[in-house]
Amino acid sequence: MTLSGFLGAGKTTTLVAVAKHLQSQGRRVAVITNDQGTELVDTQLAKSAIAEAGEVTGGCFCCRFEDLLTVAQRLVDGHQVDTLLAEAVGSCTDLQATVIRPLSAHYGERFAPAPLLVVVEPERLDALRTSLPLEDTESDMSYLFGK
Ligand SMILES: Nc1nc2c(ncn2[C@@H]2O[C@H](COP(=O)(O)OP(=O)(O)O)[C@@H](O)[C@H]2O)c(=O)[nH]1
Numbered sequence: 385m386t387l388s389g390f391l392g393a394g395k396t397t398t399l400v401a402v403a404k405h406l407q408s409q410g411r412r413v414a415v416i417t418n419d420q421g422t423e424l425v426d427t428q429l430a431k432s433a434i435a436e437a438g439e440v441t442g443g444c445f446c447c448r449f450e451d452l453l454t455v456a457q458r459l460v461d462g463h464q465v466d467t468l469l470a471e472a473v474g475s476c477t478d479l480q481a482t483v484i485r486p487l488s489a490h491y492g493e494r495f496a497p498a499p500l501l502v503v504v505e506p507e508r509l510d511a512l513r514t515s516l517p518l519e520d521t522e523s524d525m526s527y528l529f530g531k
C-alpha cells in the first residue's frame with residue numbers, strides 16, 4: 385500500500401497505526417519511508433514500532449522506482465514480509481503513473497499494489513481549494529494539488 389499526501393498531512397502517523405494494526409492481526413509488515421535527504425527520522429520512528437523498515441533516500445519514489453523495487457524485494461525475500469506500507473515524500477507527484485501502474489504491469493506476479501491512498505488534512509484542503517487558482521495549469525501548486 386502506498387501513501388501519498390502533502391508534508392504534515394499525517395502520512396507517517398497513519399502508516400504506523402495501520403502497520404501496528406496489521407501486525408497485531410498476524411501479518412508480517414514492513415514500512416518503506418522516502419525523502420529527498422538521507423538518514424530519515426521516519427525510518428527510525430517506524431523501526432521503533434514495526435519489526436522491519438526500509439527506505440528510499442535522495443529522491444522521491446516517482447524518480448527512484450528501481451530503488452523502491454530493490455528495497456521491496458529485499459524485505460519480501462529476506463524477511464518474509466507479506467505486507468509493505470510505503471510513504472512517499474510529499475513532493476512526489478502522480479504515483480499512479482510512476483509507481484502503482486508500473487508495479488502492476490511489470491511486477492504483478494510478485495506484488496499486488498493496493499489502491500493509492502492519499503492522506504489530506506481537511507481544514508488545509510478547504511483552505512487550498514479556496515485560495516489556489518486551480519484552473520491555472522501553469523501554477524506548480526495547482527498542478528501538485530490536482531495530482
Ligand atoms: N490533531 C491531529 N494531529 C495529527 C493527526 N495525524 C497526525 N497528526 C500530527 O500531525 C503532525 C504531522 O504528522 P505526520 O504523520 O508526521 O505527517 P506526514 O508529514 O504526512 O508524514 C504530527 O505532529 C502528528 O502528530 C490527527 O489525526 N490529528
Ligand SMILES: [Mg+2]
Nearest residue numbers: 395396426471
Ligand atoms: Mg512522514
